[in-house]
Amino acid sequence: MEQMLFERIYASVVSREPTYDGIYYTAVLTTRIVCRPSCRARTPKAENVEFYPSLEKAVRAGFRPCKRCRPEEGGALRPDAVLAARADAVMAARLGEKLTLAKLAEALTVSPFHLQRTYKQVTGCSPAARLDQLRSDKACELLAHTDTPIAEIGRTAGFPGASHFAAWFTRKNGLPPTEYRIQSKGGTAHERE
DSSP states (O other): OOOOHHHHHHHHHHOOOOGGBTTTTEEEEETEEEETTOSOOOOOOOGGGEEESSHHHHTTOOEEEOOTTTTTTTTTHHHHHHHHHHHHHHHHHTSSOOOHHHHHHHHSSSSSHHHHHHHHHHSSSOOHHHHHHHHHHHHHHHHHHOOOOOOHHHHHHHOHHHHHHHHHHHHHHOOOOOHHHHHHTTTTTGGGG
16 A cells, blocks of 8 residues: 555544545554544554455454444444434433433443533434434424323423423424414414413
């Protein structure tokens, strides 16, 4: 491999950019491990690195796939994307609970800092913002398609009190829950009277 290309790929390893993921594989001579260039593991020294154009060639040369970045699995940022998807699943399943970042991280067996940073990198928003959106979507769906009492919808969305839910919902959606329900079912505000 020519030196200029090596330096360009190695620079992506140092900055953990996914630019060369799937195009080249980083083989670390000292550990005998092969990674994606974007792997979050400690950056190896340039003199301890070889790049392979395929994972199969690296494995045939005696390297084993990294357990952290899992180069044998497809997709950019694969382990990080899996963590974000698992976080989404936990949030969706536990909407009615008081779910803090610490509780979410504990459920996923990662640190809150790692979860916050990784989730934001993958999705572009924080877990708190996503949870807020999931709660809003669920509340809107229940208001529009059921006759469930508003207080119960609030509890389902994670709010113990109806007034707190109503204030949050109004701030989030621009309408109080009752108005939203009437409008979503094709009515007008005057039909309440």
